[in-house]
Amino acid sequence: MAASTTRATRGATLNAASQRFALPQHDTDGDWLDSRGAVDGAPAPPRTTVTVEHARTIITRNQSPDVPFDRSINAYRGCEHGCIYCFARPSHAYHDLSPGLDFETRLFAKPDAAALLREELRKPGYACQPIAMGTNTDPYQPIEREWRITRAVIEVLAQCRHPLVITTKSDRVVRDIDLLAPMAAEGLVAVAISVTSLDPRIAMTVEPRAPTPERRLRAVQQLSAAGIPTYVNMAPVIPAITDGEVEAIVARAAAAGARGISYIPVRLPWEVAPLFRAWLDEHFPDRAGKVMAIVQSLRGGRDNDPRFGMRMKGQGPWADLLRTRFRIARGKAGFDDARRKLDLRCDLFRPPAGAQGELF
Template identity: 60%
Template sequence: MRVPGPIQKGRGAVSGQASRRFNLPQRESDGDWMDAAQEIDGPARHPATTVTEEHPRSILSFNKSPDIPFDRSINAYRGCEHGCIYCFARPTHAYHDLSPGLDFETKLFAKPNAARLLRQTLAKPGYRPAPIAMGTNTDPYQPIESRYRITRSVLEVCLETRHPVTITTKSDRVLQDLDLIAELARLKLVEVGISVTSMDPKLSRLLEPRAAAPAKRIAALGRLADAGVPAHVSIAPVIPSITDQFLEDILHAAKDKGIDRATWIMVRLPHEVAPLFREWLDVHFPDRAGKVMATIQSLRGGRDNDPDFFTRMRPTGVWADLFRRRFKVAMTRMGFSKPAILLDSTAFRRPSLDGQLSLL
């Protein structure tokens, strides 16, 4: 039987569980060994956050998925210090011989040349503009953005070239770039979604320990709305018997701040996320761990996760139907009515590599 190590304060994952898909070395903590080690070395140290700079050849990723509303994205960082236990991006760390557990939230990678690479892509004669999605894998406004400002540099290129962009985050750090975002909004070039999972700060600290508190995210939505920025609240992810109770509270709080659009996404547990999430449930919610996983499996055809196109983003079953109905009723009662924002791709001005702009 595996014995989990001590819970790391300020981290989401309970362990540094490695991937079994790529034959990475497995590490299991033995209870007697842990006791002896603490007697000799003292209490286990909290893992520090490290950042490695990397310089890829390209920054814009394209996809043909039928399940998501964008075909291109930018991820300025790999790994995410927010530490959300449910994050579907955790398995990507396994590709680099790092654990999707604690490594994902402590061993980060930054791409400081992102803006330059984007400029090179936009300057290509065959490039055709469409909204670039930021925050699709890891958060563009995680804590290290305050140091690196990579997201800001990308937004500067988007504003310069009149290129549409969408932002998804769970941080009020997005307000650091309100000057750029408000100008992009004036030109119909941006939409911002802020993800809120609960209205309970204690629960949020367990789920997403280094993300902004729920009240700060709601306040950020209000600031964006006041600045004329198209913004919506994303209730994501919904976790049965953990966060679903907050649906109406989140919508009500967002509506009070002038937000007229809302979306929701059911929790997904691909690859290593499922065992990490189970481990987290056993530690923090042992009284309902079985119920939570049974409900999730009922939404995914009896599995922890449904990876298939067309169905992976569309949970099925009685629980899902009831939640959809509840969401629709709450939206109608509170007056949420705005459809998705259509961003302008017609004003795009192709950059040249000497810093000049040309017409498309």
């Protein structure tokens, strides 16, 4: 049985609370249009709600040797795209919410992000290094259309001439070409767009509320034409579901003008593993066992291997074969074999003006 031809309304098939923090299971809130039952007895689609979060700071720091940045900004918590594999899902457990459907439907927005960023950038001890957006949840998920928090953050960074790296799977990023193109001209920005499958049926099952693959590839083309360094990520590669498309995606990325392409084998940390297993049983029952067997071969016999140096690339024969296929495909497409280091400029940064300076 192949992926369903009916578009999924959400990604996760479960909404169990996390057990890591001894949080209780959640029951329906009694809403007469609750997702567990509508007036006619048929399940109603879960609705999206957005809660305003007033954060104290907006720049998150990390010391991971697996990622090429040490700071990031997340304008939102949760993500409506509903990608079943999303490694950020477990973060919702910290809010006493499920990493399942809650992660996709009960979102948090940080409208103070731009103001907080100004405060942090003007601190005397701030040392400029590229800021990453899209490292946890997508900065261009559907609610960005109304909230425009990502755009407000980019406006601050553009004014300060601060380097920025954006990762997204949405073509909504082209809306901000007017800000990104001038930044690119000064070596201040790069964009990475995730394309995991070219098959519309698979894409709408794996990433139910993300833009179609063709729209993302058009975004790569538009950004590249505007002079913005744009890359494609095949992240993640899902064994026995999307790995057969490696060569085709690499070729399409090159044709769209991408400067490079990278990949990451699927990761299943914490609550993502049971959610992914349930999703496989629902949408790919014919190959669920095969998928998980390969995943475990990549992860040392477990659903997930969290070790630095291993979690982004996996191990074993399947990982070696995938690495070889990407190397050959990149060579045929004209990409450099090795990943290029993003050399964004930090020397142009100027802190925002203080309150008095902004009066003049």
